[in-house]
Amino acid sequence: MEYLRWFGVIAACAVCGLLGLTAGINFNPDSTVRYVPNWGSLGDWVSGIGALLAVAVSLYLVRRNEAQQHERDSEKVEIEQWAEDFFCSIRVISKGFFPCTVKAVFFVGSDDPDGSAVPLAPHMDEQGRVSLPTRLECREDIQFAWRVDKLISLLNGLSFLRLQSMEALSIKVVTVTGEFIVPVSKELSDYLIGAARSENIDFAFSE
Numbered sequence: 001m002e003y004l005r006w007f008g009v010i011a012a013c014a015v016c017g018l019l020g021l022t023a024g025i026n027f028n029p030d031s032t033v034r035y036v037p038n039w040g041s042l043g044d045w046v047s048g049i050g051a052l053l054a055v056a057v058s059l060y061l062v063r064r065n066e067a068q069q070h071e072r073d074s075e076k077v078e079i080e081q082w083a084e085d086f087f088c089s090i091r092v093i094s095k096g097f098f099p100c101t102v103k104a105v106f107f108v109g110s111d112d113p114d115g116s117a118v119p120l121a122p123h124m125d126e127q128g129r130v131s132l133p134t135r136l137e138c139r140e141d142i143q144f145a146w147r148v149d150k151l152i153s154l155l156n157g158l159s160f161l162r163l164q165s166m167e168a169l170s171i172k173v174v175t176v177t178g179e180f181i182v183p184v185s186k187e188l189s190d191y192l193i194g195a196a197r198s199e200n201i202d203f204a205f206s207e
Helices: 002-027 042-075 152-159 185-197
Strands: 076-086 087-094 099-108 117-121 133-137 142-146 169-175 177-183
Touching: 002 087, 076 169, 076 177, 076 185, 087 099, 087 185, 117 152, 133 142, 152 185
Parallel strands: none
Antiparallel strands: 076 087, 087 142, 099 117, 099 133, 099 169, 169 177
16 A cells, blocks of 8 residues: 555645645735636545545455465475484475475586476386376375485485585475475485485585
8 A cells, every 4th residue: 555655645735735836926916927726626626536536445455365366376396304313394285275296306406507406206116206297286295205324325316416405405495386495404305315325326516
């Protein structure tokens, strides 16, 4: 409603200007031009201002409804990361009002000029492998989880990204209408580094 406030200020300034002009002419008829603006009736002014305000409010409501509808129709995805002891996982949750179809989930490196990516699903154990694409209703989720002794395939895949720092590693979720990217958490990055070192896998990290 900010623009309505400005409209009211401008209208008030215009009215005050006309009132001052009229008063000046009436009180000083010899030193001013003999023209008094035709104000018309008070009812005409009130109805005119009311019509302008009604149009402004209608435009505001239309825009607000369009924004709310777009917000409801948009896909919303939350990415949770967890790592502790012998397990780590990445959980993708649909938070929108409408279903979300997840096409792929990757590890990506922002400092890789080739734009390489490591898909998560193929590096999971056969028993718990997630099938993609998959459709998620509101509040439904899919989870990519690894036991520490089942991480070798994923760690070897990450080594091909040739990362210079874990800060360059992100998780990307691709849906039908868009992409969602979040950096890897420190908890998960520390876990992956520790697992890689225990398996003598070179990530080529600067640290």
